[in-house]
Amino acid sequence: MMTVFSNPRWLKQHDYPYTSIDEVPQSVFDEINERLDKRISTEPLVSIMVIAYNEEINVLRSISSLSCLDTKIPFEIVAVNNNSKDRTQETFDRLHVRTFFQPIQGCGPARQMAQEMAVGKYMLLADADCFYPVNWLDEMMKQLQQPGVVCVYGRYSFVANPELPRWQLTIHETLKDLVAEARHYKRPYLNAYGISMGYLREAGLKAGYMMHNRTWGEDGRICFDMMQYGRVVAMKTRSARAWTGTRTLMKDGTLWQALGKRVKKELNRAVSYLTPHPPHDTKTSED
Template identity: 35%
Template sequence: MSTFSLPKWIKPHLFLNKRFIDLTEAEIDTLKERLGALRNDNPEVTVAIPAWNEENNIYRTLSSLADSKTKYKVELIVINNNSSDATQQVLDKLGVRSYFQQIQGTPYARQMGLDKAMGKFYLCADADTFYPPQWIDLMVDPMTKTAEVTGVYGRYSFLPPRGEGRLGLWFYELLTGIIIRVRQNRREHLNVYGFNMGFVTEIGLSTGGFNVSSSRVYAGVIGNDTTNDAEDGRMARNLKTKGRLHLVTDPGARVFTSPRRLLDDGSIWNAFLKRTKRQLMILPEYLMGKKVVH
């Protein structure tokens, strides 16, 4: 993969200039057939996706997962978190196993997915993210090889906004990679995000699940990179009470996600400046483990 371009594996799943309603019946039937490999009734791995109003994103994510090259038996489930668009119709048409969670918020959706999971290992995905073919195996393998590893998390890149390149995003990701390494020792839970993480299902359930004291909605993730008391960060801390987390660094496990988390700051450049300043202010906490008072 070129540093400043998208990898080849992602391109068939972009469906450029197409909404789900624009797909032909042949395209839908082909995608449904490909997803059949992720419908095991006795799975080793559960891949769970929360979805809120994602009718024109989630089929792209599903297409990428349908190309998974895995040695494990996998079940794919989607938690429809009270969508008001055609998300459910998309899932039904593609034959995806889904559950409806009326209570709004990612903790409730992720917890329902965990409660419904049948796999020994649980992988979290998101409806606006693309997953490479080896992602499942590269995420699960560390947990099968070492009992001490109770959870895993991976690296990520951002899709460029339409008509833009990846140069600015590359600089942002370079900074993120450095910060991830710095935080591993004392603030590792800040590295863990729900669109690219996994854990041993039983341990995730027994240590508290995704339950948190306050609920985050899908648009409310700004600033999450320095506090992360949301459900993914809480899960990471819970998992560490029973073992350790493992950072999956293999390039084959790097996912590509929507830039809308960054664009909430107005632009990629604004996001870079704002988050760089925020990270520099809290750097002593990462290094010394002491809470910094601003």
């Protein structure tokens, strides 16, 4: 459940304090793998994609949370090491998930490989540095399996720390959710982030990811390209929000500086949300 003044208690189970794989006891891998062995299916309906670039410890936390999913829907986890320079591959090798290596740098090439290697009818995207609550898969699939739906996106919250209390982050998240509502009317793909997103694999393979390296946008671009095949919907269940750290948020300075920059950006393009984006080549365009 999203809380205003504290992080949800379930996060503590997966927030391992290690900084290197050498520090991780074998018992931690054993516990995660025991849960995975009970949940991973050889005939999955859903393939959860986890791509990682230099996420040696973060990906352990992410997959630990996915190993606790409470669902009767058969699923698999497809993990792709995107040419990491640290020991991400060693972490993957010690976990009971299907792993692949993509030497072409970029989220697009890594996610393209994941969807090509997947078995499930549906793809769910999970970031390597995020945490997922037990009902995340079921709530995403409730929306994705509706007639005519091709893509679903979820919402996310930030994990508080001593420098950034939950009440401040809640203000940011509330404003972010309001912007998402405005975007959804004509431009829902702007809300589609790899942190919490799902789609019909068949449509994803038709649309395809960009095969060059960009710092952002490959998830929204494939969503845009899939809109010709069906509707894009939102998963708004509060208890099913993904949780992530604040490292990307803090690239813009303090929380208030980051918030100010985002508010200014959204105000400048607010009018555009009232009209659909004209057709364009998402693989080469800058917007």
